[in-house]
Amino acid sequence: MSKIDLWFGEQYGRENGRYLNIKVDNVLEKLQTPFQEIYVVHSPTFGKILINDGVVMLTEDDEAGYHEMIVHVPLCSHPEPKEVLVIGGGDGGTVRELLKHPQVSKVDVCEIDGEVIEVCRRHFPNLANSFDHKKVHIYLEDGAQFLISRKAQYDIIIIDSTDPIGPGTTLFTEHFYQSIFDSLKEDGIAVSQMESLFWHTGFIQDMFLFLKKIFPVTAYYYTMVPTYPSGMIGFSFCSKKYHPIEDFRPERVAGLSDLKYYHADLHKASFVLPAFAKNDLQI
Numbered sequence: 487m488s489k490i491d492l493w494f495g496e497q498y499g500r501e502n503g504r505y506l507n508i509k510v511d512n513v514l515e516k517l518q519t520p521f522q523e524i525y526v527v528h529s530p531t532f533g534k535i536l537i538n539d540g541v542v543m544l545t546e547d548d549e550a551g552y553h554e555m556i557v558h559v560p561l562c563s564h565p566e567p568k569e570v571l572v573i574g575g576g577d578g579g580t581v582r583e584l585l586k587h588p589q590v591s592k593v594d595v596c597e598i599d600g601e602v603i604e605v606c607r608r609h610f611p612n613l614a615n616s617f618d619h620k621k622v623h624i625y626l627e628d629g630a631q632f633l634i635s636r637k638a639q640y641d642i643i644i645i646d647s648t649d650p651i652g653p654g655t656t657l658f659t660e661h662f663y664q665s666i667f668d669s670l671k672e673d674g675i676a677v678s679q680m681e682s683l684f685w686h687t688g689f690i691q692d693m694f695l696f697l698k699k700i701f702p703v704t705a706y707y708y709t710m711v712p713t714y715p716s717g718m719i720g721f722s723f724c725s726k727k728y729h730p731i732e733d734f735r736p737e738r739v740a741g742l743s744d745l746k747y748y749h750a751d752l753h754k755a756s757f758v759l760p761a762f763a764k765n766d767l768q769i
């Protein structure tokens with residue numbers, strides 16, 4: 487038994503000294519790609535963990551709450567979600583959930599860092615095996631560049647990105663969301679990870695100032711992920727036509743297999759915000 491205690495702590499300047507410590511019993515892989523530093527470690531509590539540039543991307547134990555909610559909420563709000571684009575999502579968790587919807591005929595994945603996909607194939611086959619499905623097409627490109635030549639092509643776009651720091655910052659700009667709008671069909675829906683209601687309130691408010699200018703329907707919903715900052719993470723729901731509650735199709739949920747987190751009541755409940763957010767954020 488080692489006398490050395492190894493702990494990982496996510497240090498993230500904007501959070502003013504708060505961070506979660508996770509006990510680690512094995513470092514399984516470390517590599518530096520042209521885009522980021524990637525670690526895969528093992529935790530006795532959370533199983534394998536993917537860490538990009540010091541930020542927890544997923545753990546085996548709690549990834550379902552994130553991937554099920556970033557996928558099933560928009561897909562169960564759209565009458566015919568056939569053609570889907572994922573920007574980021576190199577671990578495969580979002581694609582795994584998309585493939586549970588029989589209506590989906592094509593999944594394009596635009597991931598800037600192909601090494602993420604390879605690392606996840608080695609360590610997270612439960613997620614990354616989804617890339618082998620015949621409906622899935624992988625493009626190793628910058629998301630903003632990829633959108634330029636794809637106008638009005640997608641029913642759903644999911645931005646499964648890292649945090650708005652470093653290279654990720656371009657995925658949280660007004661210009662980028664205008665491109666997302668242009669690449670959606672006339673009734674398309676876009677969903678993106680949108681940080682913590684508790685720790686990033688100013689950031690979320692700033693984002694919604696321009697999201698509301700671009701999209702006729704906008705909303706914020708959230709999920710619980712114990713290993714993300716503050717234990718939760720939210721999503722922006724941006725739509726050209728469909729409303730996430732009024733157009734929700736609960737009958738779809740019964741057809742989804744192996745759900746750990748998402749269900750029909752939770753779909754609706756996830757849009758109900760605490761008083762401080764409802765009153766102050768005006769989102």
Ligand code: SPD
Nearest residue numbers: 542543579646647648679
């Ligand atoms: N603060 C961490 C946010 C990470 C969001 N993306 C995770 C990618 C999982 N597919």
